[in-house]
Amino acid sequence: MIHLDGVSKIYGNGCVALSDITLDIPKGDFVFVVGPSGAGKSTFIKLIFREELPTKGKLIVNGRNVGELEPSEIPYLRRNLGIVFQDYRLLPNKTVYENVAFAMQVIESSRRDIQKRVSHVLDLVGLRHKAKNFPGELSGGEQQRIAIARAIVNNPVVVIADEPTGNLDPETSWDIMRIFERINRDGTTIVMATHDKSVVDAMKKRVIAIEKSRIARDQVKGVYGYED
Numbered sequence: 001m002i003h004l005d006g007v008s009k010i011y012g013n014g015c016v017a018l019s020d021i022t023l024d025i026p027k028g029d030f031v032f033v034v035g036p037s038g039a040g041k042s043t044f045i046k047l048i049f050r051e052e053l054p055t056k057g058k059l060i061v062n063g064r065n066v067g068e069l070e071p072s073e074i075p076y077l078r079r080n081l082g083i084v085f086q087d088y089r090l091l092p093n094k095t096v097y098e099n100v101a102f103a104m105q106v107i108e109s110s111r112r113d114i115q116k117r118v119s120h121v122l123d124l125v126g127l128r129h130k131a132k133n134f135p136g137e138l139s140g141g142e143q144q145r146i147a148i149a150r151a152i153v154n155n156p157v158v159v160i161a162d163e164p165t166g167n168l169d170p171e172t173s174w175d176i177m178r179i180f181e182r183i184n185r186d187g188t189t190i191v192m193a194t195h196d197k198s199v200v201d202a203m204k205k206r207v208i209a210i211e212k213s214r215i216a217r218d219q220v221k222g223v224y225g226y227e228d
């Protein structure tokens with residue numbers, strides 16, 4: 001599903017964010033990416049959805065060589081990815097329903113499909129009753145649930161998430177993680193950068209630790225391994 005072969009990322013200012021990363025993330029995996037601040041976790045996530053380009057090496061995501069994509073091909077890559085950020089990134093002037101529906105409108109789904117699918121994913125995150133509300137009327141946890149609904153509405157093969165529980169209290173974080181677990185049980189690959197020690201330690205999923213731009217650990221049922 002995701003394959004990196006000798007991938008490095010050096011930013012324009014000379015900062016080495018990732019050095020010579022080689023790894024495979026097969027379909028259906030649930031992977032936590034952990035490591036100290038500045039280690040390269042967000043860069044890893046950004047490479048997967050082609051927000052940043054690898055400087056060296058080969059990166060394959062869902063059969064596409066990300067480093068060689070033409071700009072016009074990027075939307076086709078992202079169509080198969082769901083992306084969730086720490087700060088939700090919902091459109092403030094659209095309702096909950098419209099925020100989720102928008103992701104289907106841009107790929108020109110039919111009105112009927114949109115209605116059916118949006119209702120389904122809002123049910124899945126337990127927020128169908130908020131369909132007519134605006135993001136500003138929701139709690140942080142609710143906004144993140146809507147962001148997840150939006151990320152999965154087009155049935156992505158991979159959901160990538162950068163600190164999705166970073167702004168949430170522990171109980172709300174667990175609500176969010178249960179949703180990710182359910183999405184993963186249905187076959188979607190999950191790659192999540194996180195600093196949430198209690199979640200990582202409890203869930204016993206694969207853990208890839210990045211330290212100083214390199215893979216320091218890759219464990220099948222891993223632990224967070226840091227004290228922060």
Ligand SMILES: Nc1ncnc2c1ncn2[C@@H]1O[C@H](COP(=O)(O)OP(=O)(O)OP(=O)(O)O)[C@@H](O)[C@H]1O
Nearest residue numbers: 011013015016017036037038039040041042043044
């Ligand atoms: N756009 C950029 N230009 C230059 N350097 C960058 C850029 N983005 C990140 N970096 C640098 O690359 C390194 C890795 O950053 P990255 O954001 O991937 O770390 P991180 O592990 O996600 O950190 P955190 O846990 O604090 O979010 C850091 O040294 C950072 O300063």
